[in-house]
């Protein structure tokens with residue numbers, strides 16, 4: 001296959017480039033580099049099956065030659081980033097998804113949307129099944145991301161129904177691993193960077209809010225299996241192992257032997273920060289025979305080693 005990966009220089013996009021190349025496919029990575037980084041794909045520069053295009057996908061995408069699959073991963077994905085780039089976040093979810101779907105339609109390619117657990121908002125159903133329609137504050141600070149992704153899902157289903165494009169919607173829950181930006185503001189890089197500097201970990205609010213963290217290789221496997229399936233409705237891809245942010249901080253401090261403890265920063269918690277989040281992965285398990293394989297301590301240790309090498 002020849003695969004277009006938008007956001008290909010980002011955290012998830014670059015890992016997908018690696019996987020598709022390893023499977024023998026050709027990869028075109030496209031990125032405007034506002035949150036992506038060429039360092040994530042520098043190791044691929046000599047690979048003749050790999051090609052990088054510096055382009056903002058909110059503008060028309062011209063790509064010569066055949067394309068068999070489009071994976072649309074371009075978007076800021078950290079709350080700090082989408083507060084900093086609110087309009088770009090809305091545009092890449094709306095215009096970027098439209099252009100990427102246009103490529104899929106023109107080339108007869110499959111299409112996979114990187115959607116998100118954020119479409120469930122601050123969920124009133126727990127754990128979250130794909131049937132749950134969510135609880136999103138349209139005008140809150142997180143609304144730019146949540147609504148962009150909700151619009152993107154609607155657009156994907158419209159292209160599927162109206163144009164017959166063979167589409168997939170992957171709802172990604174919190175994912176971590178090497179190549180996350182040290183300063184991207186999300187809890188995993190924040191806590192690891194703080195712990196390696198022997199600083200207290202900044203817990204926002206009271207730390208009772210929960211998340212369920214998935215290691216990046218599990219996500220890549222889920223994306224690959226979903227693309228190769230024939231299922232057009234949304235599929236949650238995440239690790240159901242749920243914990244409070246306080247418990248998570250304690251694990252990071254233990255693994256890094258950080259003596260500095262934690263510090264509460266109540267005012268840093270962004271309005272609408274979901275109180276709970278846990279995927280129901282029955283659908284992925286049934287359809288794709290997929291489940292996460294990497295446990296939290298193992299994945300965190302690999303991520304800590306990575307951050308130690310870049311600090």
Ligand code: UDP
Pocket residue numbers: 078079080174185186187188190191202203204205209211245269270273274
């Ligand atoms: N968080 C925290 N300290 C930090 C960064 C984040 O306590 O330094 C909390 C944040 O308030 C949220 C959770 O960790 O409840 C996960 O935040 P993240 O930014 O990683 O992504 P989200 O899951 O909210 O999209």
